[in-house]
Amino acid sequence: GGFAVPGELLARGPARRWRLAPFGGEAGTRLEAGPWDSFRGDIVTLSQRLRGLLADGQRVVVSVDADGPARRIADVLGEQGVPVTLSPALASEAPGQRVEIAVSALRTGFLSEELQLAVLGTWDVFGPRRRRASRRMGTRTTAADAVLQLEEGDAVVHRTHGVGRFRGMLTREFPGVDGTVAKRDYVLLEYADGDTLYVPSDQVDAITRYQGGETPSVMSLGGAQWERAKNRVRKAVRDIAAELIRLYAARMHSPGHAFQPDGTMQAELEDAFAHVETLDQLTVADEIKRDMETPLPMDRLLAGDVGFGKTEVAVRAAGKAVFDGKQVAVLVPTTILAQQHLETFKERFSGFPVVIEELSRFVPDKDKRRVLDGVAAGTVDIVVGTHSLLGKRVEWKDLGLVVVDEEQRFGVQQKERLKQLRTSVDVLSMSATPIPRTLEMAVSGIRDLSVIETPPEDRQPVMTSVQPFDEAQVVLAIRRELLRDGQVFYVHNQVDTIHRVAAGIAEMVPGARVEVAHGQMDERQLERVMVRFWERDFDVLVCTTIVESGLDVPNANTLIIERADLLGLSQLHQLRGRVGRSAERGYAYFLFPEGASMTEPAYERLKTIAEHSRLGSGLAIAMRDLEIRGAGNVVGAEQSGHVAAVGFDMYSQLLKEEIGELSGEPVTPDVDIKLELPVDAHLPHDYVTDEAQRLELYKRISAVRDAAGLKDVRNELTDRFGALPEPADRLLTLTALKAALRRWQITEVLVTSKDQLRIAPIELTDAQLVRLERVHRDARVKSEAKQLFIPLPRPAPDDLVAWVAATLRGIVAPNPRR
Numbered sequence: 001g002g003f004a005v006p007g008e009l010l011a012r013g014p015a016r017r018w019r020l021a022p023f024g025g026e027a028g029t030r031l032e033a034g035p036w037d038s039f040r041g042d043i044v045t046l047s048q049r050l051r052g053l054l055a056d057g058q059r060v061v062v063s064v065d066a067d068g069p070a071r072r073i074a075d076v077l078g079e080q081g082v083p084v085t086l087s088p089a090l091a092s093e094a095p096g097q098r099v100e101i102a103v104s105a106l107r108t109g110f111l112s113e114e115l116q117l118a119v120l121g122t123w124d125v126f127g128p129r130r131r132r133a134s135r136r137m138g139t140r141t142t143a144a145d146a147v148l149q150l151e152e153g154d155a156v157v158h159r160t161h162g163v164g165r166f167r168g169m170l171t172r173e174f175p176g177v178d179g180t181v182a183k184r185d186y187v188l189l190e191y192a193d194g195d196t197l198y199v200p201s202d203q204v205d206a207i208t209r210y211q212g213g214e215t216p217s218v219m220s221l222g223g224a225q226w227e228r229a230k231n232r233v234r235k236a237v238r239d240i241a242a243e244l245i246r247l248y249a250a251r252m253h254s255p256g257h258a259f260q261p262d263g264t265m266q267a268e269l270e271d272a273f274a275h276v277e278t279l280d281q282l283t284v285a286d287e288i289k290r291d292m293e294t295p296l297p298m299d300r301l302l303a304g305d306v307g308f309g310k311t312e313v314a315v316r317a318a319g320k321a322v323f324d325g326k327q328v329a330v331l332v333p334t335t336i337l338a339q340q341h342l343e344t345f346k347e348r349f350s351g352f353p354v355v356i357e358e359l360s361r362f363v364p365d366k367d368k369r370r371v372l373d374g375v376a377a378g379t380v381d382i383v384v385g386t387h388s389l390l391g392k393r394v395e396w397k398d399l400g401l402v403v404v405d406e407e408q409r410f411g412v413q414q415k416e417r418l419k420q421l422r423t424s425v426d427v428l429s430m431s432a433t434p435i436p437r438t439l440e441m442a443v444s445g446i447r448d449l450s451v452i453e454t455p456p457e458d459r460q461p462v463m464t465s466v467q468p469f470d471e472a473q474v475v476l477a478i479r480r481e482l483l484r485d486g487q488v489f490y491v492h493n494q495v496d497t498i499h500r501v502a503a504g505i506a507e508m509v510p511g512a513r514v515e516v517a518h519g520q521m522d523e524r525q526l527e528r529v530m531v532r533f534w535e536r537d538f539d540v541l542v543c544t545t546i547v548e549s550g551l552d553v554p555n556a557n558t559l560i561i562e563r564a565d566l567l568g569l570s571q572l573h574q575l576r577g578r579v580g581r582s583a584e585r586g587y588a589y590f591l592f593p594e595g596a597s598m599t600e601p602a603y604e605r606l607k608t609i610a611e612h613s614r615l616g617s618g619l620a621i622a623m624r625d626l627e628i629r630g631a632g633n634v635v636g637a638e639q640s641g642h643v644a645a646v647g648f649d650m651y652s653q654l655l656k657e658e659i660g661e662l663s664g665e666p667v668t669p670d671v672d673i674k675l676e677l678p679v680d681a682h683l684p685h686d687y688v689t690d691e692a693q694r695l696e697l698y699k700r701i702s703a704v705r706d707a708a709g710l711k712d713v714r715n716e717l718t719d720r721f722g723a724l725p726e727p728a729d730r731l732l733t734l735t736a737l738k739a740a741l742r743r744w745q746i747t748e749v750l751v752t753s754k755d756q757l758r759i760a761p762i763e764l765t766d767a768q769l770v771r772l773e774r775v776h777r778d779a780r781v782k783s784e785a786k787q788l789f790i791p792l793p794r795p796a797p798d799d800l801v802a803w804v805a806a807t808l809r810g811i812v813a814p815n816p817r818r
Contacts, residue, residue: 033110036124046125047080050099053118054083060099060118062125063106068687068721073125074101075722103686150695155210155218156189157647160672161197162219162226163210164189169691172198175678182680183727185698191221201682202734204695205702206672211648229645234654241658256297256426257400259324262289265352269319272348273312278454281309285316287450288428292320292401298426304452307552307581310430311341313452314403315348317428322354322381326400330384333406335360335523336530340552341405342384349382359385359394361523390417404429432574462576462586466564466610468594471508474560477589478509478540481558487533488540489547489578491561495520501562502542513538519546548574554582564590564609565602572609673738676750679800681731687721704735705742733801740805744812749804751792757804761786762812772811 039046053060062077064070074084083098109119150156154166167188176182186198187207199207210216219225277285284302291298304310318328330345332338338360345356357371357380374380378397383389402425467473481488492501495518506514515538517529526546533541534553541547541556548571559579564572572590580586590606592598643651653669660667688694697717704710714732717724724732741749748760763786764772772779772788780789790807797803 032114033112035108035110036120038124038126041126043076043080047077047082050077050082054097054099058116058118060120061102061109062099062120063102063104063109064122064125065103065105066686066689066721067103067684068723068725069122070101070103071722072720077101150209150692155216155647157208157210157650158189158197158199159206159650159670160226161189161191161221161223162229163216163647164191164197164218164221166207167196169695171682171685176680180680182678183682184680185682185694187695187698190218192218193220195221197221200676201698202675202702202731202738203672204698205670207699208647208649216644216647226646230650230654233646233651234658237651237655237658238662241655241662256295256424257324257326258295259289259292259320259326259400261293262320263323265323266316266319269348269352270316272351275309275312275456277312278309278452278456280304280452280454281313284450284452285313287448288313288317289320291448292317292426297424298428298448300428300448300450302428302430302450302452303432304430305432305455305577307577308452308455310405310432310452311344312348314405314428314430315345317401318345318382318403319349319352319354321401321426324400325398327375327378327380327396327398328382328401328403329389329396329399330382330403331389331405332384332386334546335362335386336526336546337405338362338384338386339527339530345382345384354381355379356382356384359383359388361386361388362527387414390414399425401426401428406431432570432577460580460583460585462559462580462588464576464588464590464610466590466592466606469562469591470594473589474505474591475508477558477560477587478505478512481587482509482512482539484584485555486558486584487536487538487553487556488558488560489556489575490540490542491545491547491559491575492542493544493563493566495544498542498544502540505540505542509540512540514540514542517541517543517546519544545571545575547578552581553578554584557582557584557586559586559588561588561590563592564606565592565596565598567605569605569608572605573612576609671742671747673741673746674748674750675734675738675741677734677800677804678751679730679734680727681734681801682727683731684725684727687725687728701731701735705739707736707739710736710739730801733805737801737805737808740808744808746808746812749808752789755792757790757792757807759788759790759808762788764788764811768811775810776807 050060064073070086074086077084084101085098086101106121107123108121109124111118150166152166152168155163156166157163167190169185169187171183171185173181173183185201187204189197189199288300291300302310321328330341332341338358342358349356359371371380372393375383376395376397478488492498498516498518502514502516506512515529517526536555557579559575561575576588579588590609657667683694683697688697701713704713710732746759746762750758752758776790778791
């Protein structure tokens with residue numbers, strides 16, 4: 001017979017005891033079996049181990065959770081010289097000859113010398129799987145994409161039908177050509193009065209998650225209620241659009257400086273970077289440099305999670321400006337961050353003829369005067385400083401670029417001064433959690449948005465725990481960090497009691513060296529404490545939220561926040577970004593008083609920070625912040641009702657359309673393409689097993705608009721899940737056809753019950769009609785309805801999609817007016 005695993009699992013020292021029994025039987029025997037240390041994707045080491053087990057005569061089984069990954073791991077092991085076989089059952093071949101790749105849900109396996117058997121689960125090969133959003137394919141990430149993850153019951157907005165509720169995905173079967181059975185995946189949406197809408201998988205891009213700061217009521221299916229709501233909002237945003245156009249017209253029509261293409265020194269600066277750039281870093285740096293080379297002043301928002309390399313991008317932009325003879329201002333919200341940026345810039349520009357200075361409270365008056373004189377004379381190239389950089393005393397000889405770190409933390413006056421600068425110089429704003437108002441401008445197209453969403457290679461997500469305050473847990477967390485020779489941030493945001501708390505920690509954890517830092521300390525004393533912490537002179541820094549921005553202490557990898565329920569969402573995310581900045585795993589504990597009542601927004605903030613612990617979740621947190629704080633805080637109370645009526649995404653789209661109308665550059669709204677052919681076109685469940693992942697892939701596939709995007713999708717699917725099965729390949733072919741229909745301005749292609757191909761809208765020239773008559777004699781044209789009917793050939797073509805594409809191309813493509 002076979003054997004059943006994992007069965008009853010008992011831990012006993014390093015070994016595990018497994019109950020092995022014949023299939024279908026109750027009786028069994030116990031034997032010793034050891035667990036694996038995960039190979040964490042190290043295929044070379046895994047291959048060496050598997051070859052050794054085979055050489056010892058062991059039977060080796062590698063279990064993965066779907067057919068696609070099974071084929072992929074078989075290919076990869078084969079490339080490493082490991083003999084493999086894809087086995088439908090575990091008992092497929094004699095032991096010791098080949099590694100068997102089996103499809104099962106087994107996560108962790110075992111090694112049994114007694115049975116001469118080695119079983120590896122998915123987690124043994126790749127490490128525990130963390131759910132995280134995959135990289136976008138083909139296009140840059142937008143704020144709306146960051147919150148794609150949908151759960152049943154979530155409110156969503158359909159482009160045509162309005163607000164409904166997401167009820168999951170399902171696969172439906174229907175008759176295909178020549179008696180075959182075709183399958184297609186649908187997203188199920190629920191509307192008022194129990195009406196349901198089945199959205200085909202190739203139209204998933206018409207759905208966005210509802211974000212409006214309120215719990216919406218679902219609309220009636222049909223679109224009339226939705227159109228009325230959109231028209232009301234359209235009128236309301238007209239004034240806002242006009243105001244925003246006035247704000248940015250000066251920038252768009254003022255002559256900026258067109259920087260020269262990269263020179264030798266720029267190349268040397270970039271080559272001197274000590275780390276390997278991520279693809280996103282390179283892409284974003286190129287976008288910024290392209291902007292700088294145009295005569296229009298740049299206004300770009302760079303969104304990227306804490307520690308994802310935004311500073312290096314800023315360094316490269318600053319280098320481009322300085323090497324072209326311009327000055328650069330680097331504006332930061334705190335003096336501590338100014339110090340760190342100053343060190344970073346000085347280190348990166350060492351060996352280059354670049355003068356870098358600082359302007360902040362830490363700088364003595366005598367040095368300030370020297371720096372200001374140098375700025376006015378043009379002998380200082382880069383100045384790193386706080387809001388004092390925006391003062392009237394600062395006179396630049398030739399300012400070319402302003403880099404703003406965490407713009408949302410500056411006051412109204414500073415933002416007004418920045419607004420004036422934007423009309424004449426290039427501005428690069430950076431943020432890990434951009435405020436929704438800033439996001440709104442980016443989504444609306446008023447500001448350019450770049451996103452760094454790829455973490456550095458060795459970065460791990462911070463283990464996040466939200467729990468009631470427990471003294472024993474706090475002591476345990478500090479001790480564990482000290483045992484691995486690390487350091488701890490302990491955030492207590494009350495200056496009057498902070499020394500008492502520090503004394504308590506020193507008492508609870510004897511031997512721990514504890515110091516205090518807060519914003520009311522003398523600047524020089526504060527600076528000394530921070531430098532000593534960075535130099536590892538003490539272990540625990542008890543501090544206020546002064547450490548939230550940009551502080552980089554790679555050895556500090558545990559964060560404890562005492563009253564997390566009192567802090568804002570972006571503050572919590574920024575503070576969490578202080579740990580886990582090296583290859584070490586970071587730990588963050590968000591604590592609240594046990595038994596104390598908590599407001600609903602505070603509960604939602606803590607729930608969000610717990611749910612969004614993956615790397616690169618800053619944008620998702622910023623959008624969630626919009627929902628918690630309400631739209632009134634973002635667009636003003638008078639607009640919040642309009643945002644709630646249609647959701648933030650549609651509000652931004654309507655605002656974008658109004659701006660386009662008023663500026664004489666109309667935005668063409670995206671139209672739904674109805675392409676319904678009786679063919680089997682979907683992502684099979686055994687190819688992509690996880691429903692949330694399948695929905696995400698459908699959204700990205702349906703958003704493809706060109707051949708390059710389609711190629712990216714195809715390559716990534718093959719890379720992640722293995723060779724494309726026929727239905728998935730056909731789905732991508734349909735996607736290519738949809739892109740062509742968009743170019744040809746055809747919105748409907750479907751097969752009718754009379755086995756005819758219906759195409760609409762379509763207007764044919766005399767030459768096209770002659771060609772149609774020659775090739776498709778039975779075709780009918782309804783000129784008033786702009787419809788064309790072409791009977792399907794009998795027997796049906798082997799590849800219906802290719803036949804439809806060729807037919808349409810033959811009729812439409814030669815039309816010179818298109």
